Amino acid sequence: MITISGVNKFYGIYKALTDVSIDIAAGEFFSLLGPSGCGKTTLLRSIAGFETPSSGDIRIDGQSMIGVPPNLRPTNMVFQSYAIFPHLNVEENVSYGLKRLKLGAVEERRRVGDALDQVRLGHLGKRRGHELSGGQRQRVALARALVLRPKVLLLDEPLSALDKKLREEMQSELRALQKAVGITFVLVTHDQYEALALSDRIAVMFGGRIAQLATPKELYQHPLTRMTADFLGGMNFLSGKVTEKVGDMLSVETERFGRLRLAAAACGGRPGDYVTLGIRPERLRLLWDGEHADHELQGRVTDRAYFGETTHLSVRVDGLEQPLSMIETNTYGADDLPIGASIRLAYDPEAFVALADDEADDR
Ligand code: ATP
Numbered sequence: 065m066i067t068i069s070g071v072n073k074f075y076g077i078y079k080a081l082t083d084v085s086i087d088i089a090a091g092e093f094f095s096l097l098g099p100s101g102c103g104k105t106t107l108l109r110s111i112a113g114f115e116t117p118s119s120g121d122i123r124i125d126g127q128s129m130i131g132v133p134p135n136l137r138p139t140n141m142v143f144q145s146y147a148i149f150p151h152l153n154v155e156e157n158v159s160y161g162l163k164r165l166k167l168g169a170v171e172e173r174r175r176v177g178d179a180l181d182q183v184r185l186g187h188l189g190k191r192r193g194h195e196l197s198g199g200q201r202q203r204v205a206l207a208r209a210l211v212l213r214p215k216v217l218l219l220d221e222p223l224s225a226l227d228k229k230l231r232e233e234m235q236s237e238l239r240a241l242q243k244a245v246g247i248t249f250v251l252v253t254h255d256q257y258e259a260l261a262l263s264d265r266i267a268v269m270f271g272g273r274i275a276q277l278a279t280p281k282e283l284y285q286h287p288l289t290r291m292t293a294d295f296l297g298g299m300n301f302l303s304g305k306v307t308e309k310v311g312d313m314l315s316v317e318t319e320r321f322g323r324l325r326l327a328a329a330a331c332g333g334r335p336g337d338y339v340t341l342g343i344r345p346e347r348l349r350l351l352w353d354g355e356h357a358d359h360e361l362q363g364r365v366t367d368r369a370y371f372g373e374t375t376h377l378s379v380r381v382d383g384l385e386q387p388l389s390m391i392e393t394n395t396y397g398a399d400d401l402p403i404g405a406s407i408r409l410a411y412d413p414e415a416f417v418a419l420a421d422d423e424a425d426d427r
Contacts, residue, residue: 065090065248066111066216071120073106073272079427080106081117082272088250090215093242095251097259098269099295104252105220107269111250112141112218124216140214142222148204150194154185157193158207165212179211182241199230206238210245217242219251223258235261256296260284268292271425288330290340291422299342300388301419306333314418316341319383320361324413330420340419345376345389347415350398350407357410363388365405375399379409 066088073081081103088094096104109115111122113134122129129137148157159176167175180186183203188196196204202222209217223231223238239262242249253259259266260280267277276283276292287293290301304316304324314328316339324341333339351360366387367378375398378387390409392398401407 065092065125066250067121067123068107068111069121069123071107071110071117071122073103073110073115074118080272081110082427084120084272084274086267086274086277088248090248091246093239093249093251093262093264095253095259095263095266096269097253097256097266097295098275099254102269103272104254104269108141108218108220108250108252111216112139113137114141138215139218140209140212140216141218141220142205142209143220148193148196148201148208151192153190153192154180154196154204154207155189157204158211161208161212175211175213176207179207182210182245183207184237198226199234202226202234206241214247216248216250219249221252221254224253224255231258238262260296268295270295270422272427273423275422286329286417287342288420289422290342290419293342293417293419298345298389298391300345300348301386302341302343302384303338304341306335306337306339308335309333314339316418320381321411321413321416322359324416326414326416326418329418331418332420333418340421341416342419343411343416345391347412348379348388348390349410350377350390350392350396351410352396355410359413360408360410362406362408365401365403365407368399368401368403370394370399375401377401379407 068084068086071081071084084107096107098104106115110117113129113132124138155176158179159172162172162175180189183206185203185207223234226234235258251262263280265279266283268275270291276288284296287296293299302318304318306314307317308315312328314326314333316324318324331339351357361381363379363381365377366380369376374391374393377390377392377398379390380387
Protein backbone atom coordinates (compact mmCIF):
# COMPACT_ATOMS: atom_id res chain seq x y z
CA MET A 65 0.00 0.00 0.00
CA ILE A 66 2.89 2.36 0.77
CA THR A 67 5.83 1.93 -1.57
CA ILE A 68 8.98 3.82 -0.70
CA SER A 69 11.57 3.42 -3.43
CA GLY A 70 15.14 4.63 -3.52
CA VAL A 71 14.53 7.59 -1.21
CA ASN A 72 17.46 9.88 -0.40
CA LYS A 73 17.24 13.01 1.68
CA PHE A 74 19.89 15.70 1.97
CA TYR A 75 19.87 18.60 4.41
CA GLY A 76 22.53 20.70 2.71
CA ILE A 77 25.45 18.30 2.33
CA TYR A 78 24.29 16.14 5.24
CA LYS A 79 22.63 12.92 4.12
CA ALA A 80 19.76 12.05 6.45
CA LEU A 81 18.43 9.14 4.33
CA THR A 82 20.34 6.86 1.95
CA ASP A 83 18.60 4.69 -0.60
CA VAL A 84 15.61 3.72 1.53
CA SER A 85 13.16 1.27 -0.04
CA ILE A 86 10.24 -0.26 1.88
CA ASP A 87 6.88 -1.80 0.97
CA ILE A 88 4.20 -1.56 3.63
CA ALA A 89 1.03 -3.63 3.25
CA ALA A 90 -2.52 -2.39 3.83
CA GLY A 91 -3.58 -2.97 7.43
CA GLU A 92 -0.04 -3.58 8.59
CA PHE A 93 1.38 -2.29 11.89
CA PHE A 94 4.82 -1.22 10.72
CA SER A 95 7.57 0.33 12.87
CA LEU A 96 10.67 2.35 12.07
CA LEU A 97 13.12 1.57 14.87
CA GLY A 98 16.54 3.05 15.51
CA PRO A 99 18.66 5.28 17.75
CA SER A 100 18.42 9.05 17.85
CA GLY A 101 19.47 10.67 14.58
CA CYS A 102 19.11 7.53 12.41
CA GLY A 103 16.59 9.25 10.13
CA LYS A 104 13.34 7.58 11.19
CA THR A 105 11.45 10.85 11.80
CA THR A 106 12.68 12.27 8.49
CA LEU A 107 11.28 9.19 6.75
CA LEU A 108 7.93 9.41 8.57
CA ARG A 109 7.66 13.13 7.80
CA SER A 110 8.40 12.34 4.15
CA ILE A 111 5.45 9.91 4.08
CA ALA A 112 3.29 12.60 5.70
CA GLY A 113 4.46 15.29 3.26
CA PHE A 114 6.19 17.57 5.77
CA GLU A 115 9.52 16.77 4.09
CA THR A 116 10.27 16.22 0.41
CA PRO A 117 12.79 13.50 -0.54
CA SER A 118 15.79 14.77 -2.51
CA SER A 119 15.31 11.80 -4.83
CA GLY A 120 13.23 8.64 -4.99
CA ASP A 121 9.49 8.11 -4.83
CA ILE A 122 6.80 7.50 -2.20
CA ARG A 123 3.56 5.99 -3.46
CA ILE A 124 0.37 5.38 -1.56
CA ASP A 125 -2.19 3.14 -3.24
CA GLY A 126 -0.19 3.39 -6.44
CA GLN A 127 -0.17 7.20 -6.55
CA SER A 128 3.02 9.16 -6.23
CA MET A 129 2.90 11.55 -3.29
CA ILE A 130 5.76 13.73 -4.50
CA GLY A 131 4.46 17.28 -4.65
CA VAL A 132 1.20 16.40 -2.85
CA PRO A 133 0.75 18.58 0.27
CA PRO A 134 0.13 16.86 3.64
CA ASN A 135 -3.55 17.77 3.84
CA LEU A 136 -4.26 16.14 0.48
CA ARG A 137 -2.57 12.85 1.37
CA PRO A 138 -4.56 9.89 2.77
CA THR A 139 -2.38 10.07 5.87
CA ASN A 140 -2.63 11.62 9.30
CA MET A 141 0.07 12.09 11.87
CA VAL A 142 0.04 11.82 15.66
CA PHE A 143 2.93 13.76 17.15
CA GLN A 144 5.09 13.10 20.17
CA SER A 145 3.96 16.38 21.76
CA TYR A 146 0.24 15.85 21.25
CA ALA A 147 -0.64 19.53 21.15
CA ILE A 148 -4.30 19.59 22.09
CA PHE A 149 -6.17 22.84 22.76
CA PRO A 150 -6.37 23.25 26.56
CA HIS A 151 -9.41 25.57 26.53
CA LEU A 152 -11.51 23.32 24.25
CA ASN A 153 -13.22 20.23 25.55
CA VAL A 154 -12.48 16.73 24.25
CA GLU A 155 -15.29 16.73 21.66
CA GLU A 156 -14.30 20.16 20.38
CA ASN A 157 -10.67 19.09 20.14
CA VAL A 158 -11.61 16.03 18.12
CA SER A 159 -14.10 17.81 15.82
CA TYR A 160 -11.68 20.69 15.10
CA GLY A 161 -10.11 19.12 12.01
CA LEU A 162 -13.52 18.04 10.66
CA LYS A 163 -14.84 21.57 10.24
CA ARG A 164 -13.28 22.09 6.85
CA LEU A 165 -14.98 18.93 5.53
CA LYS A 166 -18.41 20.57 6.09
CA LEU A 167 -20.11 17.28 6.91
CA GLY A 168 -23.08 18.80 8.75
CA ALA A 169 -23.70 18.72 12.49
CA VAL A 170 -25.27 15.25 12.66
CA GLU A 171 -22.55 13.45 10.69
CA GLU A 172 -19.88 15.40 12.52
CA ARG A 173 -21.26 14.37 15.92
CA ARG A 174 -21.51 10.75 14.80
CA ARG A 175 -17.90 10.70 13.63
CA VAL A 176 -16.63 12.35 16.81
CA GLY A 177 -18.62 9.85 18.89
CA ASP A 178 -17.17 6.92 16.92
CA ALA A 179 -13.60 8.21 17.27
CA LEU A 180 -13.99 8.78 21.01
CA ASP A 181 -15.45 5.30 21.46
CA GLN A 182 -12.51 3.83 19.55
CA VAL A 183 -10.08 5.32 22.05
CA ARG A 184 -12.41 4.67 25.03
CA LEU A 185 -12.99 8.34 25.83
CA GLY A 186 -16.73 8.43 25.13
CA HIS A 187 -17.44 9.34 28.77
CA LEU A 188 -15.08 12.34 28.85
CA GLY A 189 -16.37 14.32 25.87
CA LYS A 190 -17.08 17.48 27.87
CA ARG A 191 -13.84 17.59 29.82
CA ARG A 192 -11.41 20.34 28.87
CA GLY A 193 -7.94 19.69 27.49
CA HIS A 194 -6.16 21.06 30.54
CA GLU A 195 -8.14 18.77 32.84
CA LEU A 196 -6.86 15.55 31.23
CA SER A 197 -4.10 13.16 32.26
CA GLY A 198 -1.19 12.38 29.93
CA GLY A 199 -2.74 9.09 28.81
CA GLN A 200 -6.11 10.74 28.17
CA ARG A 201 -4.45 13.51 26.14
CA GLN A 202 -2.71 10.90 24.07
CA ARG A 203 -6.07 9.25 23.39
CA VAL A 204 -7.54 12.61 22.33
CA ALA A 205 -4.64 13.07 19.91
CA LEU A 206 -5.35 9.61 18.47
CA ALA A 207 -9.08 10.31 18.18
CA ARG A 208 -8.32 13.60 16.44
CA ALA A 209 -6.33 11.73 13.82
CA LEU A 210 -8.80 8.83 13.47
CA VAL A 211 -11.85 11.07 13.05
CA LEU A 212 -10.50 12.11 9.64
CA ARG A 213 -10.58 8.43 8.60
CA PRO A 214 -7.08 8.33 7.10
CA LYS A 215 -5.88 5.24 5.24
CA VAL A 216 -2.57 5.53 7.05
CA LEU A 217 -1.89 6.70 10.58
CA LEU A 218 1.64 7.94 11.19
CA LEU A 219 2.79 7.92 14.80
CA ASP A 220 5.93 9.76 15.88
CA GLU A 221 7.02 8.39 19.28
CA PRO A 222 3.42 8.79 20.52
CA LEU A 223 4.01 7.15 23.90
CA SER A 224 7.42 8.49 24.85
CA ALA A 225 6.07 11.15 27.21
CA LEU A 226 4.19 8.59 29.33
CA ASP A 227 5.54 6.78 32.38
CA LYS A 228 6.49 3.11 32.02
CA LYS A 229 3.27 1.55 33.32
CA LEU A 230 0.98 3.82 31.34
CA ARG A 231 3.14 3.35 28.27
CA GLU A 232 2.73 -0.41 28.51
CA GLU A 233 -1.04 -0.05 28.90
CA MET A 234 -1.23 2.29 25.92
CA GLN A 235 0.91 -0.09 23.88
CA SER A 236 -1.62 -2.88 24.17
CA GLU A 237 -4.45 -0.40 23.52
CA LEU A 238 -2.69 0.86 20.41
CA ARG A 239 -2.30 -2.66 19.11
CA ALA A 240 -5.99 -3.45 19.79
CA LEU A 241 -7.05 -0.15 18.24
CA GLN A 242 -5.09 -0.85 15.08
CA LYS A 243 -6.68 -4.29 14.76
CA ALA A 244 -10.14 -2.78 15.35
CA VAL A 245 -9.90 0.08 12.83
CA GLY A 246 -7.89 -2.02 10.36
CA ILE A 247 -5.91 0.87 8.89
CA THR A 248 -2.18 0.94 8.27
CA PHE A 249 -0.11 2.23 11.18
CA VAL A 250 3.48 3.42 10.77
CA LEU A 251 5.15 4.00 14.13
CA VAL A 252 8.48 5.69 14.83
CA THR A 253 10.16 4.55 18.02
CA HIS A 254 13.60 4.18 19.56
CA ASP A 255 12.21 1.66 22.09
CA GLN A 256 12.96 -1.87 20.89
CA TYR A 257 10.45 -3.48 23.25
CA GLU A 258 7.70 -1.22 21.98
CA ALA A 259 8.55 -2.11 18.39
CA LEU A 260 8.74 -5.85 19.17
CA ALA A 261 5.45 -5.86 21.08
CA LEU A 262 3.40 -3.84 18.59
CA SER A 263 4.62 -4.46 15.09
CA ASP A 264 3.82 -6.89 12.34
CA ARG A 265 7.16 -5.89 10.82
CA ILE A 266 10.00 -3.59 11.78
CA ALA A 267 12.59 -1.69 9.74
CA VAL A 268 15.73 -1.16 11.84
CA MET A 269 17.60 1.98 10.80
CA PHE A 270 21.16 3.13 11.45
CA GLY A 271 22.90 6.11 9.89
CA GLY A 272 20.09 6.89 7.45
CA ARG A 273 19.92 3.37 6.02
CA ILE A 274 17.70 0.34 6.57
CA ALA A 275 19.87 -2.23 8.34
CA GLN A 276 17.22 -4.98 8.39
CA LEU A 277 13.51 -5.32 7.72
CA ALA A 278 11.75 -8.32 9.24
CA THR A 279 9.14 -9.57 11.70
CA PRO A 280 9.89 -9.00 15.41
CA LYS A 281 10.74 -12.67 15.95
CA GLU A 282 13.00 -12.88 12.91
CA LEU A 283 14.82 -9.72 13.97
CA TYR A 284 15.34 -10.90 17.51
CA GLN A 285 16.33 -14.46 16.65
CA HIS A 286 18.22 -13.86 13.41
CA PRO A 287 19.72 -10.38 13.42
CA LEU A 288 22.01 -9.88 10.44
CA THR A 289 24.49 -7.42 11.88
CA ARG A 290 26.12 -6.75 15.19
CA MET A 291 24.44 -3.36 15.67
CA THR A 292 20.98 -4.77 15.00
CA ALA A 293 21.65 -7.66 17.38
CA ASP A 294 22.79 -5.27 20.09
CA PHE A 295 19.97 -2.78 19.59
CA LEU A 296 17.31 -5.47 20.00
CA GLY A 297 18.21 -6.61 23.50
CA GLY A 298 21.39 -7.97 24.99
CA MET A 299 23.78 -10.16 23.02
CA ASN A 300 27.04 -11.88 23.91
CA PHE A 301 29.60 -11.44 21.15
CA LEU A 302 32.60 -13.60 20.49
CA SER A 303 34.94 -14.27 17.66
CA GLY A 304 35.42 -17.52 15.74
CA LYS A 305 37.47 -18.73 12.81
CA VAL A 306 35.70 -20.18 9.79
CA THR A 307 37.08 -23.63 8.98
CA GLU A 308 34.62 -24.67 6.28
CA LYS A 309 31.77 -23.30 4.21
CA VAL A 310 29.30 -25.62 2.53
CA GLY A 311 26.43 -23.86 0.79
CA ASP A 312 25.07 -21.37 3.31
CA MET A 313 26.44 -23.27 6.33
CA LEU A 314 29.63 -22.34 8.15
CA SER A 315 31.76 -24.40 10.49
CA VAL A 316 33.38 -22.07 12.96
CA GLU A 317 36.05 -22.90 15.53
CA THR A 318 35.73 -20.98 18.81
CA GLU A 319 37.94 -20.65 21.85
CA ARG A 320 35.51 -22.04 24.45
CA PHE A 321 32.35 -23.16 22.66
CA GLY A 322 34.09 -25.69 20.43
CA ARG A 323 33.15 -26.10 16.78
CA LEU A 324 29.83 -24.55 15.84
CA ARG A 325 27.79 -25.08 12.70
CA LEU A 326 25.63 -22.15 11.75
CA ALA A 327 24.00 -20.33 8.84
CA ALA A 328 26.27 -17.75 7.24
CA ALA A 329 23.25 -15.42 6.82
CA ALA A 330 24.70 -12.02 5.87
CA CYS A 331 28.16 -12.57 7.31
CA GLY A 332 29.69 -14.13 4.20
CA GLY A 333 32.72 -15.60 6.00
CA ARG A 334 35.19 -17.68 3.98
CA PRO A 335 37.51 -20.37 5.36
CA GLY A 336 40.28 -18.65 7.31
CA ASP A 337 38.18 -15.52 8.10
CA TYR A 338 37.39 -14.47 11.64
CA VAL A 339 33.68 -13.79 12.10
CA THR A 340 31.57 -12.32 14.90
CA LEU A 341 29.18 -14.71 16.60
CA GLY A 342 26.36 -13.86 18.97
CA ILE A 343 24.28 -15.68 21.57
CA ARG A 344 21.42 -14.16 23.59
CA PRO A 345 21.84 -14.06 27.41
CA GLU A 346 18.70 -16.14 27.96
CA ARG A 347 20.09 -18.95 25.80
CA LEU A 348 22.74 -19.64 28.47
CA ARG A 349 21.48 -21.55 31.50
CA LEU A 350 22.84 -22.10 34.99
CA LEU A 351 23.46 -25.70 35.96
CA TRP A 352 22.85 -26.60 39.59
CA ASP A 353 24.60 -29.38 41.51
CA GLY A 354 23.79 -32.76 39.99
CA GLU A 355 22.59 -31.24 36.69
CA HIS A 356 24.51 -31.98 33.53
CA ALA A 357 24.28 -30.89 29.94
CA ASP A 358 25.90 -32.00 26.68
CA HIS A 359 27.55 -28.63 26.32
CA GLU A 360 28.75 -26.89 29.45
CA LEU A 361 31.36 -24.38 30.64
CA GLN A 362 32.84 -23.36 33.97
CA GLY A 363 32.73 -19.69 35.04
CA ARG A 364 32.74 -17.23 37.92
CA VAL A 365 30.02 -14.69 38.74
CA THR A 366 31.43 -11.15 38.49
CA ASP A 367 28.22 -9.12 38.72
CA ARG A 368 24.56 -9.65 39.58
CA ALA A 369 21.51 -7.41 39.12
CA TYR A 370 18.11 -8.30 40.57
CA PHE A 371 15.06 -7.37 38.44
CA GLY A 372 12.27 -9.14 40.34
CA GLU A 373 11.21 -11.81 37.87
CA THR A 374 14.74 -12.24 36.53
CA THR A 375 18.34 -11.86 37.67
CA HIS A 376 21.04 -10.75 35.25
CA LEU A 377 24.45 -12.28 35.80
CA SER A 378 27.88 -11.49 34.40
CA VAL A 379 30.02 -14.59 34.28
CA ARG A 380 33.72 -14.62 33.52
CA VAL A 381 34.92 -17.67 31.61
CA ASP A 382 38.66 -18.27 31.16
CA GLY A 383 39.69 -17.76 27.56
CA LEU A 384 36.85 -15.35 26.68
CA GLU A 385 37.62 -11.65 26.33
CA GLN A 386 34.27 -10.43 27.67
CA PRO A 387 32.23 -11.78 30.58
CA LEU A 388 29.06 -13.55 29.42
CA SER A 389 25.69 -12.00 30.23
CA MET A 390 23.04 -14.40 31.42
CA ILE A 391 19.39 -13.90 32.31
CA GLU A 392 17.89 -16.35 34.78
CA THR A 393 14.28 -16.44 35.94
CA ASN A 394 14.18 -16.28 39.72
CA THR A 395 12.67 -19.67 40.35
CA TYR A 396 15.75 -21.61 41.39
CA GLY A 397 17.80 -19.13 43.38
CA ALA A 398 20.03 -17.30 40.89
CA ASP A 399 19.09 -14.16 42.83
CA ASP A 400 21.06 -15.51 45.82
CA LEU A 401 24.29 -16.35 44.01
CA PRO A 402 27.18 -14.44 45.61
CA ILE A 403 29.64 -12.46 43.52
CA GLY A 404 32.65 -14.67 43.00
CA ALA A 405 30.63 -17.91 43.03
CA SER A 406 31.93 -20.64 40.78
CA ILE A 407 29.18 -21.91 38.47
CA ARG A 408 28.62 -24.12 35.47
CA LEU A 409 26.52 -22.99 32.55
CA ALA A 410 24.90 -24.88 29.69
CA TYR A 411 24.69 -23.61 26.14
CA ASP A 412 22.94 -24.79 23.04
CA PRO A 413 25.31 -24.81 20.03
CA GLU A 414 22.29 -24.16 17.79
CA ALA A 415 21.58 -20.84 19.51
CA PHE A 416 24.53 -18.96 17.97
CA VAL A 417 24.16 -16.58 15.03
CA ALA A 418 26.85 -15.32 12.66
CA LEU A 419 26.80 -11.54 12.28
CA ALA A 420 27.96 -9.26 9.50
CA ASP A 421 29.84 -6.00 10.05
CA ASP A 422 27.66 -2.90 9.90
CA GLU A 423 27.99 -0.36 7.13
CA ALA A 424 29.93 2.66 8.29
CA ASP A 425 27.90 5.80 9.00
CA ASP A 426 29.57 7.98 6.36
CA ARG A 427 27.13 10.88 6.46
P1 ATP B 1 15.23 11.24 17.04
O1 ATP B 1 14.81 9.92 17.60
O2 ATP B 1 16.27 11.93 17.88
O3 ATP B 1 14.10 12.13 16.65
P2 ATP B 1 15.54 10.42 14.29
O4 ATP B 1 16.06 9.06 14.03
O5 ATP B 1 14.09 10.61 14.17
O6 ATP B 1 16.07 10.92 15.69
P3 ATP B 1 15.76 12.52 12.33
O7 ATP B 1 14.96 13.50 13.10
O8 ATP B 1 15.12 11.88 11.17
O9 ATP B 1 16.32 11.38 13.31
O10 ATP B 1 17.13 13.19 11.88
C1 ATP B 1 18.08 12.51 11.09
C2 ATP B 1 19.28 13.39 10.96
O11 ATP B 1 18.99 14.51 10.14
C3 ATP B 1 19.77 13.96 12.29
O12 ATP B 1 21.17 13.91 12.33
C4 ATP B 1 19.25 15.37 12.28
O13 ATP B 1 20.13 16.23 13.00
C5 ATP B 1 19.22 15.72 10.81
N1 ATP B 1 18.13 16.67 10.50
C6 ATP B 1 16.82 16.48 10.73
N2 ATP B 1 16.09 17.52 10.31
C7 ATP B 1 16.97 18.43 9.82
C8 ATP B 1 16.86 19.74 9.23
N3 ATP B 1 15.66 20.31 9.06
N4 ATP B 1 18.00 20.35 8.85
C9 ATP B 1 19.19 19.76 8.99
N5 ATP B 1 19.39 18.53 9.53
C10 ATP B 1 18.30 17.87 9.94
